[in-house]
Amino acid sequence: MKKYLPGIIFIVGIFALFTILNVLLLTDEGTLYREKDFITFENVLYTPEELDSITDGPEAVTGVEHSYWEETEFSRVRTSYLDLELEEGEVYGIYGENLTYAFELYVNGELIASMGKVGMTEEDSEPLSGGFMAYFTAQKNNRIVIRRCNHVHSKWNNFEINLGKQDVINGLVRNTYFKISMTVTILLVMCLVNLGLFAGLKDQKRFLYFSLSCLSLMMNYMFSGPKLIMLLFPDLNWFVGHKIESCALISAAFFMIMFFEECFGKIQKYIRTVGYILMGLSFIYYAALPSMVYTRYSVPVSYTVVAYALVMCVIVFVQAIRNFKKMSVAQKYYLVSITLLVIAVIRGVLHVGLYLDFMKIALILSDIILTLGLASEYRQTKENLEAAEKNEQKLKQMNEDLDRTRKIQNNFLSIMNHEMRTPLTIIAGYADKLKMKAKMSKTSDADMVKDLGFIKDEALRLGRIVERSDEGVIDYVAYGEKEKVFIGELFDDVKKFCGPICEKRHTTIRTEFTDDIVLNCYKDEMLQVLYNLVLNASRHAENGEIVLRARQEDEDVLIHVSNNGDGMDDETLKHAFDKGYTKDGGHGIGLALCRDIVLAHNGTIHIEKNTDRGITVCILLLEK
Secondary structure, three states, rough: OOOOHHHHHHHHHHHHHHHHHHHHHHOOEEEEEEHHHHEEEEEEOOHHHHHOOOOOOEEEEOOOOOOHHOOOOOOOOOEEEEEEEEOOOEEEEEEEEEOOOOEEEOOOOOEEEEEEOOOOOOOOOOOOOOEEEEEEEEEEEEEEEEEEOOOOOOEEEEEEEEEEEEEHHHHHHHHHHHHHHHHHHHHHHHHHHHHHHHHOOOOOOHHHHHHHHHHHHHHHHHOOOHHHHHHOOOOOOOOHHHHHHHHHHHHHHHHHHHHHHHHHHHHHHHHHHHHHHEEEEEEEHEEEOOOOOOOOOOHHHHHHHHHHHHHHHHHHHHHHHOOOOOOHHHHHEEEEEEHHHHHHHHHHOOOOHHHHHHHHHHHHHHHHHHHHHHHHHHHHHHHHHHHHHHHHHHHHHHHHHHHHHHHHHHHHHHHHHHHHHHHHHHHHHHHHHEEEEEEOOOHHHHHHHHHHHHHHHHHHHHHHHHHHHHOOOOOOOOOOOEEOOOOOHHHHHHHHHHHHHHHOOOOOOEEEEEOEEEEEEEHHHHHHHHHHHHHHHHHHHHOOEEEEEEEEEEEEEEEEEOOOOOOHHHHHHHHOOOOOOOOOOOOHHHHHHHHHHHHOOOOEEEEEEEOEEEEEEEEEEEEO
């Protein structure tokens, strides 16, 4: 119970606020005069002067209700008048929301208000309806004359006016427009709030449906009653306004039903289908047909729509009650809203209850409760989303850690496989060379020591690679300190270390450089680049030649490793530096490592096709 206490207090507080506002606004409304209080002449348009010479004759009718006009022969024009005794010299006001379609209001022979154009035929008239207010200075005996025409509806509506002193009518008009303005403003705010929620949560269609329902209700209130819209558009076309008023009410019912379906689940398909067809036909009925046609059956159509909406609400209500224990806090707010709407509709149909603008209170309060429910649901959704995002972040971090571990493991195995294979191949080559020399017994002790020195150097380099791997430095990045190395030393080491392998493949190594070229580099890594390029070239240039060139370009150094082997096709050239890509049965590691090392030296590397045969790998090492 404590969980719902704030919401209950809020709902009761809002209801109390609206009730208090209605009571405070129930000021003196003057005297209400209805059509039965007037004397009416059918089928004629008398001027006030002509009425002065006419007495109650056989053509005049008095004291009739609206139902009388439906039973008699239909008339398109009417003249009504009412004689009153008022306080002479006092300023009185007359307020009315609609005297039906087009009218002229005279007091004591003076035209004080009019809407549209009154004429005997449709061509001579122009319908226009809305709220009006007019003032006059009273005489002892006063005559109010109303001339009306109806060339747009199949029946007349009753009219009523409020008459009172100036301050009374001013208060009545002020309160009337305050109520309708407050209703429209609240509906507009709720429309925008829920539209904003839908913009942030596009998968939650209930926010959109509720926003559209509020917008439709707002449009209906703007075009009905005193027609607040006419303050903005005084000359609004009567047909357009009347159609918008009717269609907006149907749209509001349609979107509200869709909203409740989203909240409590779909109802039976055939009921929903029948309802949507009914709503669609009603909308077309008002939107497409001429007013003379749709007004003939507007009452039964309106009651049918209201009855269907009421049935749908009851179905959803029963469906919700069955699952009450499983409902969320937001759904319970929605249930309160449905209950309030059903009570309001039933009360409106039966015309029971105290005099309060209960329908407006119910609609506004219902929408506020719904907004409260939507906000509650949004808060819960946001909390769930934040929790999901935290879990997702944790999972993402775990996946990143696993991926990093996997990459380290894969890189370690790949690099160790590749990097250990190269020096071991060279060691094996020199060992084989020493073996051959020993067999031929033509090698001096000095040569033997020199060759063993090469084996020792390469073995030490292999040890450094393993040491780096133990420290977790798997990828080729800057390691240790750069040192100044003459290009001739690098090329000589490459020839010494790669020579035995190339000799087996009958490939010669040639160098072109000037002795003054100095590199500022990581020596072991740069040697590894040249080893990889030369050994790769030797596999594709058997019985050929590999050329190492170097030249100074300002402070930078350009190195070319060329061969006249079988070259590369365009596809291989495109992916040559991609890790794992290979077409010659290798591991696809060597060129990728070369690229990483060159990039660590702030350099660039690319491959060009030679004009005749083979390829050239171009390395540019930048001094800065």
